[in-house]
Amino acid sequence: MQREPVRLPPPTRPILSVVIHTEEEFDWGRPHDRGATSVEHMRHIGRAQTLFDEFGIVPNYVVDWPIASQEAAVAPLKEYADSGRALIGAHLHPWVSPPHDEPVNSFNSYPGNLPRALEAEKLRRLTEKIADSFGARPKTYLAGRYGFGPNTAQILEDLGYEVDISPAVPIDFSADGGPDYSGFDSHPYWFGARRRLLGLPGSGGYVGRLRWGGTPLYRRLTSPTMRRAKVAGLVARLRLLERIRLSPEDYDEPEMRRLTATLLDDGVRVFVFSFHSPSVMPGGTPYVRSAADLERFLARCRRYFEHFLGRVGGVAMTPLQVKALLEADPSAGTPLTAQ
Numbered sequence: 386m387q388r389e390p391v392r393l394p395p396p397t398r399p400i401l402s403v404v405i406h407t408e409e410e411f412d413w414g415r416p417h418d419r420g421a422t423s424v425e426h427m428r429h430i431g432r433a434q435t436l437f438d439e440f441g442i443v444p445n446y447v448v449d450w451p452i453a454s455q456e457a458a459v460a461p462l463k464e465y466a467d468s469g470r471a472l473i474g475a476h477l478h479p480w481v482s483p484p485h486d487e488p489v490n491s492f493n494s495y496p497g498n499l500p501r502a503l504e505a506e507k508l509r510r511l512t513e514k515i516a517d518s519f520g521a522r523p524k525t526y527l528a529g530r531y532g533f534g535p536n537t538a539q540i541l542e543d544l545g546y547e548v549d550i551s552p553a554v555p556i557d558f559s560a561d562g563g564p565d566y567s568g569f570d571s572h573p574y575w576f577g578a579r580r581r582l583l584g585l586p587g588s589g590g591y592v593g594r595l596r597w598g599g600t601p602l603y604r605r606l607t608s609p610t611m612r613r614a615k616v617a618g619l620v621a622r623l624r625l626l627e628r629i630r631l632s633p634e635d636y637d638e639p640e641m642r643r644l645t646a647t648l649l650d651d652g653v654r655v656f657v658f659s660f661h662s663p664s665v666m667p668g669g670t671p672y673v674r675s676a677a678d679l680e681r682f683l684a685r686c687r688r689y690f691e692h693f694l695g696r697v698g699g700v701a702m703t704p705l706q707v708k709a710l711l712e713a714d715p716s717a718g719t720p721l722t723a724q
Contacts, residue, residue: 403437407448427662445471450482452662477528497533501536557600590629592624633685637685649697
């Protein structure tokens with residue numbers, strides 16, 4: 386996929402977009418199951434929304450079929466969206482999204498691996514379901530399991546999407562049949578046939594004195610041999626090389642602050658902070674198993690928002706607002722027309 390990087394000038398205030406993978410609950414340690422469509426955790430989504438409201442953050446809830454098709458999930462999100470407190474986007478989990486024409490397996494759980502016609506039909510139906518449930522067509526997309534594929538850009542253009550948030554920098558999912566984002570950085574980019582789609586990667590990267598080694602060095606240092614020799618643990622304790630993503634699920638607030646400082650030094654001005662909606666309920670994800678975990682999880686979010694919007698001097702925007710800003714700012718570069 387051809388990408389045209391976007392750069393905002395250094396004086397630009399750092400921008401934070403909060404994106405929530407809004408999906409059903411399922412056992413992450415078991416094979417994918419078309420029958421696992423419970424959205425019980427959505428009774429508790431206010432735990433997150435209250436925090437967003439406190440900081441003036443308008444989150445982008447990217448929703449999948451079980452969320453968009455069940456009133457228990459639609460009702461609270463529609464209230465937030467209708468009052469201007471949330472933006473609704475799309476999140477395609479193929480195994481629970483019709484039509485159910487493919488075998489359920491790990492490879493097919495990445496929507497970009499599906500045949501073009503099937504990926505397109507699943508996303509078309511999801512788009513229409515979201516429009517019916519929420520009263521507006523979604524314009525932002527995050528592929529389930531970050532599974533952007535070779536046909537996804539054209540499908541997004543055909544369906545009128547404007548922003549893709551699928552890349553999980555700098556993770557390589559190829560061992561499981563998924564995409565490889567190890568060559569991406571956290572800068573936004575224009576892409577698509579007309580270069581009118583904005584790519585907004587989930588923020589991540591390498592931090593520490595050895596960060597220049599990137600993914601190749603990280604793979605070597607975290608290999609089984611290095612782990613047995615306790616080299617990987619030593620490198621981590623000394624903070625010589627850390628792979629960090631901007632998510633309160635995998636990382637604590639000091640780690641996210643270190644990532645933010647590094648990316649700011651690299652000239653990044655747009656940050657995407659994300660987590661999965663079932664994390665608002667104990668037992669909903671592996672990251673939040675107890676009430677105490679939930680308390681720590683929400684506190685981690687709060688402290689990071691205080692840091693980014695306070696000490697860093699950042700501002701919160703939705704992905705669509707980021708796109709409008711980049712289109713309006715000639716110093717950031719403009720979308721290219723098709724040749």
